Amino acid sequence: MVKMEFINKENVRVSIAEKGMTLKDFSSHIGISQVYLTQILKGYRSPSPTVSAKIAKGLGVEINDIFNISVYQK
Known part of the structure; x- marks a missing residue:
């Protein structure tokens, strides 16, 4: 199993805003x-x-x- 967590959620939000996108715009852009x-x-x-x-x-x-990646067995 792989668990992905943002290193810093606020930095991700800022990065999206710096691209001139809302969360709605960005989510649509990446599918x-x-x-x-x-x-x-x-x-x-x-x-x-x-x-x-x-x-x-x-x-x-x-x-x-942007992500901490943890791999573990179930």
């Missing part, structure tokens, strides 16, 4: 729902590696720049 993005930013859900990659690509950064 996920605004509700899902908000849940990830609030820490209610952990994104899949695929969604994490979409977020990182949308921000123009590497996954490791």
